[in-house]
Ligand SMILES: NC(=O)c1ccc[n+]([C@@H]2O[C@H](COP(=O)([O-])OP(=O)(O)OC[C@H]3O[C@@H](n4cnc5c(N)ncnc54)[C@H](O)[C@@H]3O)[C@@H](O)[C@H]2O)c1
């Protein structure tokens with residue numbers, strides 16, 4: 001904290017509050033006026049012209065007051081409304097206003113009648129509020145303002161500050177013309193463009209610093225604050241066309257989010273991740289060891305899908321990077337596509353359709369069969385396999401399944417003890433195994449040979465699971481009557497040209513990995529994964545992390561939280577606790593979870609602590625990552 005005396009000059013409208021008070025007053029006074037919308041629009045335009053310096057401030061004020069037709073009795077509901085509209089970051093940093101009460105001023109071109117009661121709740125007395133005052137008629141009607149007040153005039157804030165003759169540094173925090181000209185005029189040392197509620201180009205261009213909220217202002221000035229690190233400084237990169245809801249959700253929570261429609265190559269990713277804290281991907285982006293080791297700031301990877309094989313989970317863990325995915329959101333979509341494809345394959349619909357597209361009428365029932373009463377063999381009876389089992393039964397299919405793990409049969413499904421048994425009886429075989437590396441080429445020549453003659457194969461799991469050459473041979477020989485393939489051993493990073501050996505074969509349905517690509521699934525993922533990211537970033541929760549010890553933490557208020565990720569070697573916890581004891585910290589809670597490689601310990605402390613403890617904790621041998629929350 002600086003020892004030099006510093007004065008903090010706050011603007012009121014759109015800075016301390018989210019709104020322009022006169023616009024709110026207009027809403028109240030014009031509530032029953034049939035021309036309300038028109039007049040309010042005119043008032044907003046006049047306000048903006050004044051803020052941008054396009055018309056003189058006095059002119060803007062006169063015009064608005066005339067249009068407002070307000071009365072003294074309207075001020076009380078206005079104050080009630082403004083109390084609800086205090087800017088969020090101002091509200092959460094009330095402590096700053098209490099601790100620095102003597103150094104804080106409000107200089108506004110608004111009116112004391114509504115500013116005083118709002119800022120009084122933030123410890124700012126009327127004597128440090130400089131603003132206009134209304135002129136009332138006998139019946140209480142607001143008919144004007146005190147024209148002798150410097151703040152009713154153009155560049156009034158400059159004059160006001162000059163008259164105040166403040167000692168020490170003067171920092172002005174505001175959102176408009178009248179604020180930034182104070183720095184130009186030399187009556188302020190620093191101007192912070194406050195953009196939490198409104199961001200004007202002219203204001204930000206003329207700022208020494210842009211403060212998206214009070215957290216940033218307090219952080220830059222090393223002042224006490226409610227949030228240890230301003231959230232907008234945390235950068236999130238979302239690749240591969242993640243649903244826009246994810247952008248909205250994470251931005252709304254205060255993070256700085258960038259989206260890129262495609263996936264990036266290893267080199268592009270390394271470059272891009274230099275200042276990124278959270279990465280969001282789908283199935284195409286390879287988060288390799290090289291990428292992870294270069295991404296020094298990376299804390300979280302969110303897989304906006306089920307599969308996580310594209311991420312080196314172990315290296316992430318060793319580097320204290322937590323990985324989340326969305327294990328359920330798109331499962332129904334895959335199941336629906338599987339059902340559709342099973343029917344399409346058994347009726348040769350795509351073949352008939354292609355013929356017609358080529359101008360050939362081929363009305364035939366040959367090889368066309370109902371699914372009712374047919375045997376469906378599901379390989380991999382997990383989240384997708386199980387749901388498919390239920391829907392297929394509803395269509396009248398006899399369901400059999402094979403899984404390497406013990407899985408409870410749902411409905412009337414029958415478990416087979418061996419894969420061979422399932423392959424020998426099934427009319428349609430559908431693959432829903434997980435993406436672990438051991439499943440590479442799991443389904444090849446031998447398995448196809450074990451299938452019934454004229455059976456169908458569906459693969460909506462992973463491309464590397466099926467030996468494509470063997471599948472092509474099976475189709476060409478007539479052993480298989482058809483196949484539906486959604487996933488391929490090699491898939492392109494972005495939309496464009498693509499080749500597969502399956503191309504052009506009859507009764508082959510090819511889709512470009514869209515099993516989970518529905519509006520509903522993507523929307524659900526864009527809710528699920530950001531929730532996990534926010535839970536970790538905001539409170540340290542690792543519940544549902546796929547590579548990390550899971551800890552569910554209570555939300556803390558009025559306390560600090562230390563998050564320490566370390567190598568799981570003997571003695572680390574003892575060292576951490578020794579340091580905490582040396583610094584005499586009042587611990588209100590401690591939570592620890594470990595796996596064979598890492599330990600994750602969270603320590604909650606009552607408010608005050610010596611900041612040197614942070615350096616000491618970071619120095620503990622085996623520390624991977626350390627951060628402070630709140
Ligand atoms: N096409 C798409 O767009 C899309 C969308 C979502 C999921 N997927 C893929 O679908 C697959 C299934 O997803 P899920 O959510 O049901 O997974 P899951 O983990 O819930 O279930 C997978 C099941 O497969 C079993 N299994 C693994 N290897 C096996 C093997 N060799 N033989 C038999 N059983 C085996 C597991 O024991 C588990 O029960 C995954 O590969 C996933 O990546 C694809």
Ligand SMILES: O=C(O)CC[C@@H](O)C(=O)O
Pocket residue numbers: 282283284304305306307308330516517
């Ligand atoms: O949306 C994707 O890119 C992948 C979909 C699917 O394969 C998954 O793993 O969930």
